[in-house]
Each structure stands twice: as structure tokens, then as C-alpha cells.
Amino acid sequence: xxxxxxxxxxxxxxxATNGGxxxxxxxxxxxxxxxxxxxxxxxxxxSLLRHGADTIFGYLGGVVxxxxxxxxxxxxxxxxxxxxxxxxxxxxxxxxxxGKVGVIVTTSxxxxxxxxxxxxxxxxxxxxxxxxxxxVRTELIGNDAFQEADITGITRPITKYNCIVKDVRDLxxxxxxxxxxxxxxxxxxxxxxxxxxxxxxxxxxxxxVEMQLxxxxxxxxxxxxxxxxxxxxxxxxxxxxxxVGGGIISSNASEELTQLIAKAHLPVTMTLLGLGGFxxxxxxxxxxxxxxxxxxxxxxxxxxxxxIAVGTRFDDRVTGKVKTFAPNAKxxxxxxxxxxxxxxxxxxxPVVGDAKEILKELVxxxxxxxRKDWFATIAGWKKxxxxxxxxxxxxxxxxxxxxxxxxxxxxxxxITTGVGQNQMWTAQFYRFSRPRQFIxxxxxxxxxxxxxxxxxxxxxxxxxxxxxxxxxxxxNMTMTELSTAVQHKLPIKVCIINNGYMxxxxxxxxxxxxxxxxxxxxxxxxxxxxxxxxGAEGITVDLKADVPKAINKMLAIKDxxxxxxxxxxxxxxxxxxxxxxxxxxxMDGLDILQSLI
Amino acid sequence: xxxIISALVENKPGVLAHVSGMFAARAFNIDSLVVGRTEDxxxxxxxxxxxxxxxxxxxxRKQLAKLVPVVKVQDFAGEPVVARDLMxxxxxxxxxxxxxxxxxxxxxxxxxxDIGQKFVMVEISGPEEKIEAFIEVCKPYGIKxxxxxxxxxxIRQEKEA
Numbered sequence: 001x002x003x004x005x006x007x008x009x010x011x012x013x014x015x016a017t018n019g020g021x022x023x024x025x026x027x028x029x030x031x032x033x034x035x036x037x038x039x040x041x042x043x044x045x046x047s048l049l050r051h052g053a054d055t056i057f058g059y060l061g062g063v064v065x066x067x068x069x070x071x072x073x074x075x076x077x078x079x080x081x082x083x084x085x086x087x088x089x090x091x092x093x094x095x096x097x098x099g100k101v102g103v104i105v106t107t108s109x110x111x112x113x114x115x116x117x118x119x120x121x122x123x124x125x126x127x128x129x130x131x132x133x134x135x136v137r138t139e140l141i142g143n144d145a146f147q148e149a150d151i152t153g154i155t156r157p158i159t160k161y162n163c164i165v166k167d168v169r170d171l172x173x174x175x176x177x178x179x180x181x182x183x184x185x186x187x188x189x190x191x192x193x194x195x196x197x198x199x200x201x202x203x204x205x206x207x208x209v210e211m212q213l214x215x216x217x218x219x220x221x222x223x224x225x226x227x228x229x230x231x232x233x234x235x236x237x238x239x240x241x242x243x244v245g246g247g248i249i250s251s252n253a254s255e256e257l258t259q260l261i262a263k264a265h266l267p268v269t270m271t272l273l274g275l276g277g278f279x280x281x282x283x284x285x286x287x288x289x290x291x292x293x294x295x296x297x298x299x300x301x302x303x304x305x306x307x308i309a310v311g312t313r314f315d316d317r318v319t320g321k322v323k324t325f326a327p328n329a330k331x332x333x334x335x336x337x338x339x340x341x342x343x344x345x346x347x348x349x350p351v352v353g354d355a356k357e358i359l360k361e362l363v364x365x366x367x368x369x370x371r372k373d374w375f376a377t378i379a380g381w382k383k384x385x386x387x388x389x390x391x392x393x394x395x396x397x398x399x400x401x402x403x404x405x406x407x408x409x410x411x412x413x414x415i416t417t418g419v420g421q422n423q424m425w426t427a428q429f430y431r432f433s434r435p436r437q438f439i440x441x442x443x444x445x446x447x448x449x450x451x452x453x454x455x456x457x458x459x460x461x462x463x464x465x466x467x468x469x470x471x472x473x474x475x476n477m478t479m480t481e482l483s484t485a486v487q488h489k490l491p492i493k494v495c496i497i498n499n500g501y502m503x504x505x506x507x508x509x510x511x512x513x514x515x516x517x518x519x520x521x522x523x524x525x526x527x528x529x530x531x532x533x534x535g536a537e538g539i540t541v542d543l544k545a546d547v548p549k550a551i552n553k554m555l556a557i558k559d560x561x562x563x564x565x566x567x568x569x570x571x572x573x574x575x576x577x578x579x580x581x582x583x584x585x586x587m588d589g590l591d592i593l594q595s596l597i
Numbered sequence: 598x599x600x601i602i603s604a605l606v607e608n609k610p611g612v613l614a615h616v617s618g619m620f621a622a623r624a625f626n627i628d629s630l631v632v633g634r635t636e637d638x639x640x641x642x643x644x645x646x647x648x649x650x651x652x653x654x655x656x657x658r659k660q661l662a663k664l665v666p667v668v669k670v671q672d673f674a675g676e677p678v679v680a681r682d683l684m685x686x687x688x689x690x691x692x693x694x695x696x697x698x699x700x701x702x703x704x705x706x707x708x709x710x711d712i713g714q715k716f717v718m719v720e721i722s723g724p725e726e727k728i729e730a731f732i733e734v735c736k737p738y739g740i741k742x743x744x745x746x747x748x749x750x751x752i753r754q755e756k757e758a
Contacts, residue, residue: 215664215665
């Protein structure tokens with residue numbers, strides 16, 4: 001199978017011995033050695049460096065010791081989490097904040113199994129990761145050896161691709177392919193399983209490898225005719241609306257999107273993962289749509305005559321009842337993944353390719369239209385149904401905390417979240433203005449994502465203010481990683497929206513299960529004390545008046561993490577809400593919001 | 598509706614698991630799946646018979662094509678195809694019944710590949726309907742066991758102009 005790559009490595013090896021050092025390629029081999037024979041572990045280290053992975057996340061264990069031995073003294077910075085799941089979310093947060101491929105290395109068996117949730121999280125949100133897992137010796141595979149798990153079998157449905165490397169001569173090529181697959185097309189996690197004997201085995205290696213991926217094709221350029229058809233539809237539309245998702249972020253298409261909106265004059269709504277794709281402070285922004293989206297976004301979708309979907313997959317949390325989603329609209333769908341087209345909602349004008357490239361072409365072909373009536377209608381909805389909460393409440397409202405964090409960070413922080421109410425309120429009340437600013441687990445909805453993702457983001461962006469807006473129970477799931485943040489002196493901020501419940505679960509139990517708060521009363525620690533015990537700063541806020549002061553104090557700390565425990569209103573609900581199975585315009589809670597002053 | 602999907606895939610370990618796993622994870626129903634080598638040692642061909650409406654079949658094709666080791670996907674629906682199934686069937690055949698059984702086998706252009714005191718084993722190939730029909734006519738004699746390959750198929754060459 002790998003005859004080609006063997007040949008190229010072999011030839012290069014020959015020319016190095018015959019022709020002298022100056023003839024060998026400059027970018028190759030960073031490990032000085034007289035022979036061109038390299039061990040698998042050395043090849044992994046060199047391959048990582050060739051791909052710019054100078055910061056990775058990894059946890060040690062028996063079968064990856066040969067590899068970690070080669071990290072010793074190498075230029076690669078290895079961040080060791082307290083649990084592999086945390087490490088995988090860190091790599092994910094690193095990737096989302098930087099746009100680079102995140103790398104996680106674990107040992108076999110339990111180490112590999114612990115990243116399952118992290119891989120599934122990255123898969124659902126199309127985040128580029130490369131996971132390298134150690135495996136037991138090749139001859140022991142299948143024998144139920146100590147710390148053996150069939151990790152390629154386990155992770156097959158939750159990775160974009162995975163494989164096991166049983167021959168050291170295939171290793172460099174496989175790593176190159178992994179980085180290529182993870183970072184191109186619709187991005188996603190790739191796992192490579194490496195038995196310990198392959199780490200130790202040696203082969204000829206000079207850093208030149210040839211990928212062999214006959215079945216992997218990426219289409220970046222959109223079909224010209226389809227782009228013309230899309231432009232025509234946009235130019236003719238009276239009531240168009242753009243609906244954009246995470247694809248805008250991953251293809252770095254934010255600038256082109258902004259140009260399109262300005263040139264054609266279009267309103268835009270974003271999915272949870274699309275937030276930051278367009279500046280929410282601009283008037284064309286309708287903010288988030290969907291189950292907990294704004295009324296004006298959902299009404300715009302239901303009343304539009306043209307829906308322009310970009311880098312998004314018509315998720316059920318976005319569409320509500322699919323049959324009645326955007327019922328009067330012609331649908332344009334621009335996406336990298338052909339399989340996403342017409343999967344849930346029939347599409348009239350599909351354009352497959354890279355959003356950045358396609359939007360660039362589209363910008364040239366669209367014309368400005370005033371669409372006075374449509375924008376007036378939208379302005380009316382915005383005025384009638386703004387996002388609100390009870391500002392006069394004597395207790396700390398969670399929305400107030402988030403609004404204050406937004407104000408005091410000048411809307412410029414990188415924000416991560418847990419999952420549930422804390423996440424929805426953050427999406428509703430923080431105003432995002434640029435891509436890669438909002439990092440959250442959308443598709444899988446992974447509680448415990450916020451803290452490790454914040455660590456990864458802070459490592460990727462050391463100068464940025466990184467705030468994890470978390471739920472108490474989400475934080476509970478991965479709070480051990482606070483130690484990791486302390487060890488690396490990361491000034492991350494952890495703001496716990498502490499209502500003492502799995503808040504979103506409680507909301508559903510209240511609304512749909514007769515207020516039976518079944519199994520929903522866990523004992524929480526004193527979070528500030530806990531933070532201090534781990535070496536971070538800890539602040540408790542019980543009074544509304546203390547909220548801004550605490551946030552300012554938190555923001556002033558630069559040399560270690562700071563956790564703030566906001567004891568918020570316990571039974572606050574997220575509104576509006578489209579109940580499961582209802583259409584987008586059938587939102588509950590609008591009356592409650594309207595009754596507020 | 599039944600569709601025959603032909604997929605050219607890389608001949609490496611784990612590919613079958615990638616394909617069958619995707620079918621299971623996305624709740625697509627497989628009627629049959631056949632894998633075999635091709636003229637290229639690096640490639641295998643999978644012939645998959647799937648049941649579903651147009652929307653499901655579109656997803657099947659796209660999700661298959663999306664798998665990294667899958668090189669090419671073709672749906673043979675609406676194409677002039679030759680589709681064949683191979684079966685080994687062991688039929689209870691006491692000496693008194695043998696002449697009529699052998700006549701049946703000949704009628705279906707089957708081949709006797711093994712014969713014992715009380716049974717005959719027959720090799721028979723053809724379109725699925727023919728195989729099904731042969732099983733039906735054998736039932737009265739008593740079928741001991743059946744092994745089938747599932748469908749393989751190829752598009753007929755266009756006639757030379």
C-alpha cells in the first residue's frame with residue numbers, strides 16, 4: 001500500500017548519503033542525527049513540528065513513554081491536563097481560538113477512552129483535531145492485553161477519519177494525511193492509533209512524505225452557474241435573510257460575509273456556532289435564531305421569501321419543526337459538505353464549496369437593494385420583542401451578570417461556556433463582534449467544556465482576556481483542570497452562574513414535568529474556597545451591588561486564574577423558547593418578556 | 598425502492614467497518630453488501646443493495662462518498678445493469694426424487710457441485726428473482742441449507758455506434 005512513500009523516503013535517503021547535506025530539503029528533520037534512520041517516536045515529534053504543532057496537549061501512560069521521551073528537550077510544549085477529557089477539550093478550545101489544528105496525545109485503553117467525549121464534541125462542531133493514541137504492542141492486539149481498547153473501533157463514528165499504524169514506514173505519511181484531513185473540507189477530528197512497538201521501530205525518514213488519499217477530495221470553488229443563480233435570487237428577493245453557522249468561522253469568511261451584507265443590504269441571523277461571524281452591534285444583525293433565539297430572528301426566518309444559509313446544517317435546535325421552517329422561502333445553501341445539502345430541509349440553489357471563496361464571488365455579483373418595507377418590519381419586531389430580563393430584581397439575575405461581563409470586558413473577551421442556561425444566556429446577552437470570540441459546545445452540548453476550552457483558548461491567545469461563563473454543574477464536571485490553569489499561570493476567568501441546579505434541566509422539569517425537580521439537587525462546594533485551595537483566586541458574590549466590583553477585581557488579576565461564584569436567582573428561565581416539535585414562530589415566554597419594564 | 602450502489606474503496610483494513618458503521622449509525626437499511634478485490638490490488642469494490650426513498654438514497658450516496666477510504670460511488674438506479682447473485686443450496690434428494698430435481702437444476706442452469714446419499718448441493722447464479730424462484734421450487738423437497746453472496750452488478754457497456 002505504501003510502496004510509493006517507501007520509495008521516496010528510500011531515494012531521499014540515498015541522495016543524502018551520496019550528495020551531502022546541502023542537498024537535503026531545508027524544512028526536513030529537526031532532530032540532529034548522523035543516520036537517516038528515525039524511530040516512530042522521533043517521526044511523530046518531527047511531523048508535529050513540520051505541521052506547526054509546537055503546543056500540544058497530552059497525558060502520559062505506559063505505551064506512550066517512548067513518545068514522551070522524545071518530547072523531552074524538544075521544542076514542543078506539552079500541556080498536561082488532569083484528565084484526558086479535559087486535555088481533548090483544551091485542544092479543541094486551542095483550535096477554535098487559533099484556527100490551527102489542536103493536538104491531543106494519550107496512552108492506550110483508559111487514556112484513549114477518556115477522549116471519546118472530546119472527539120465527539122469536535123466532530124459535531126467540525127473542529128480540526130489530531131488525536132494520537134498509544135496502543136499495546138502489535139502482537140498483543142486483540143488479546144485483551146493490559147490497557148488495551150479498540151479505540152479505532154470505538155471512535156469510528158465520532159471522528160472524520162481514524163486508523164491504526166502498524167508499520168513505522170507508514171507513520172509519517174499517516175500523520176500528514178491526518179493533518180490534511182482534519183484541516184481541510186468540512187473540518188473535524190482525526191485519530192491515529194500507534195502501537196508502542198511502532199514508536200520504537202526505526203525506518204528511513206527525511207521529512208519528505210507523499211500523501212495517498214485517492215478517496216479524499218475537497219471542493220473549495222463553488223459552481224459558477226450556481227453562484228450566478230444565487231446572486232440573481234438575492235437581487236430579486238424582497239424579504240431575504242442570511243442564516244449563517246460555524247462554517248463562516250472555520251472558513252474565515254467573516255470579512256466576506258460583512259461585505260456581502262453591506263453590498264446587498266441583507267439582515268443576518270447566526271446560529272450558536274455562527275456567533276461572532278458578524279458584528280452583533282451592527283443593525284443588520286438579528287442575533288441568534290432557533291430554540292432560544294431572538295423573536296425578531298425567528299420571525300424573520302418564518303416570513304422571508306429567500307433564505308441564504310451559509311456554513312450551517314439546519315440542526316433541529318435551529319429549525320424547530322422542519323416542515324414549517326421558513327415556509328415561504330426559496331432556499332440557497334452554501335456549504336462545504338455536500339451531504340449537508342437537502343439533508344433536513346430541501347434546498348433550491350445548492351452551492352458546494354468553501355464559504356470564503358463563494359461569498360467573495362457572490363459579493364461581486366449582488367446589487368444593493370433598499371428593501372425598506374422588510375427592514376421596517378424587522379425594526380418593528382426588534383422594538384416589540386427585545387431581549388429582556390427583570391432589571392429591577394433585588395436578586396442577582398444571571399442575565400445581569402453576563403451583561404456586566406460584556407460591558408466590563410468591552411465586548412472584547414474570548415468567551416467559553418458550559419452547556420445549558422449559562423450557555424444560552426451568554427449567547428443572548430454577550431455581544432460578539434468578531435470570529436473565534438465565542439467558544440461553545442453546540443452540536444454535542446458537552447457539559448464541562450467551558451473550563452478546559454478556556455485553558456486551550458488562553459494558551460492559543462496569551463494576550464486575550466478569556467472568560468469561561470459556566471454553570472455550577474457544568475463546572476463540576478471538569479473542575480479538576482483549574483489545577484492545570486494554575487500550574488501554567490493562565491489568567492483565565494471562571495464565572496460560575498451558580499443557581500444550584502442543572503438549570504436547563506430544571507427549566508424543562510418545571511415546564512414539562514410538573515415541577516418535579518427529580519435528581520436535581522446536588523451539593524456544591526464553596527467554589528471560592530475550592531479555587532483558593534487549588535492556587536487560584538476565588539471570589540463569592542451574593543449581592544447584586546457587588547457584581548461589577550467582583551468582575552473588575554477578576555479582570556485585574558493577570559498571573560493566575562480567578563474564579564467568581566455568582567449566587568444567582570435560582571429559578572430563572574431562558575426565554576423565549578420554541579418547545580420541541582413547534583414551529584419557530586411559536587415561541588413561549590414572549591408575554592413574560594413583554595410584561596417586563 | 599431498491600437501489601444497487603457500487604463503491605470503489607481503498608483496499609485496507611478497517612474500510613468495511615467504516616462503511617458498515619456509517620450505515621448503522623445513520624439507520625440506513627442494507628439488503629446485501631458484497632466486497633471483493635478488483636483489477637487494481639489497491640482497490641476493492643463494494644456492491645451494496647439499499648432500500649429507501651430518493652431522499653434516503655441521496656444521503657446514502659453522499660455519506661458514502663464522504664468517507665475518506667471511499668474513492669467513487671455510483672448508484673445503478675435507472676441504468677442498464679447486469680446484476681447477479683450466487684447461491685449454494687443443499688436440497689434433500691432421495692434417489693426416487695433425483696430425476697425431477699436434476700431436471701429442475703438444468704432448467705435453472707444450475708450445477709451440481711456435491712452429491713450424497715440423501716442430498717445434492719447446487720451452485721446457481723443469476724438475477725435475484727431467479728435465485729428466489731429456484732428456492733421456491735426446491736422447498737417441497739426440503740432445503741437443508743442456503744448460502745448466498747448477495748448482489749454484484751455492473752453497468753452494460755454502451756453499444757458501439
